Amino acid sequence: MHHLVIDRWSRGTSSLHQRDPRAKLAALLVFLVVLSTTRPAAQWAFAAYAVLLAIAANSARLPILGLAGRAALVLPFSATFALLTWWSGDSMRALALAEKSFLSGMAALLLVGTTPLTGWTAALESWRVPRMLILVIQFVYRYLFVIAEQAQRMRWAALCRGRGSFRLAAGLVGVLFARSWQRADGIYHAMLARGFRGRFVPAAPAPLRASDALFFSACLAGCVGIRILL
């Protein structure tokens, strides 16, 4: 499962893993802003961004092909818009659209592949991102496993009693929805039982170190340099 792999990646010990999540999140934001404002004709700049990401992935000891394969999952979504742009006669812009979405996916994966969920959600929290959004991210991540396993067990049980069909799949989705609702209710009860009063009490964040500031400065200089020079 992708979820498991990324979780394992995020528990690494490379220097990129050890950087403060807030510095990595800021670097990601800079990269995304620079990438989105790069001219479609600046194809060398896109190649340089890709090299930058590959160097970062290599230094974090993450498999570049595995990372790229997962980042490519965004392509079917952006391909629709890229094709429309292609048909309207702007092939360069269409290509840039696909490249930008792929590189954005790759950069985001690099962040979650080098930072445990707790780290980057705490960084979001320190940036005053709405707590409700962070809670939703945390719960989705936590219970994706449980619900996926439940779906798998239900599918096996159904297949043991006959072959798969659209009708079966529709039934499973319906039951899964009802069970997810029941589970959400159970989780809420368990939270209340342990004194939950509608807000999570955060642990105090550690101060940013000089090495984190240096890392961010290097990322900023690299991205802006590519953007200006190429």
Place this chain on the structure above:
Amino acid sequence: MSRAIQIQGLRYQYPDGTQALNGIDFHLDAGESVTLFGANGSGKTTFVLHLNGLLRGEGSIEICGLPLADATLEQIRSKIGVVFQDSDEQLFMPTVLEDVAFGPLNLGLSPEDALTRARTVLKRVGMAHALDRAPYHLSAGEKKRVAIAGVLAMDPEILVLDEPTTFLDPPTRRDLLTLLRGLPQAKVVVTHDANLARALTTRAVFFDHGRIAGEGDVIEIVQRFHWEYS
């Protein structure tokens, strides 16, 4: 001896009209342990959900001398710890340490004190090696231990254990029983397992259709209601 739980005339009807509890009188002395027996749907879990105000029916409930009401709810939830049957519903935080610290943080402890308490309790239940692990990577037995740690971290006077040994293999079950027997809190154990009841408690209460049909020594109740697998 002081009363840990005192309940009189407890009634509860679910919104669909099912009368789940129909006039329950129950008591538990401080330091005492009692088993709740009864067929599926007899009202045991509904009863347990009333003990810390997760469900509110008619009748009077006193926990450690405090009448259950909106004003006392927080205090009562710190005195009575519920370990739910499905550990996946109880372990919702991204790491084991954060999950166990969740309750103490809600009690108002500082992040440092909450984490210290969480570490101490995890050591006590034999899970000190798993502080930074994600709950979904744990085995069923480990999840149960962490769920118990999460409740013990709130330093409750009463422990409520809903089917504590479900899904556990015999060695894990044995280890868990040793752990539970060593805990000084008063206990309410919901189970179908007569052996577990004999190992943990001396008194049993038998639920039938939302009423208490019998009460007494565990062995006597097991024999009276033929509550053995063979």
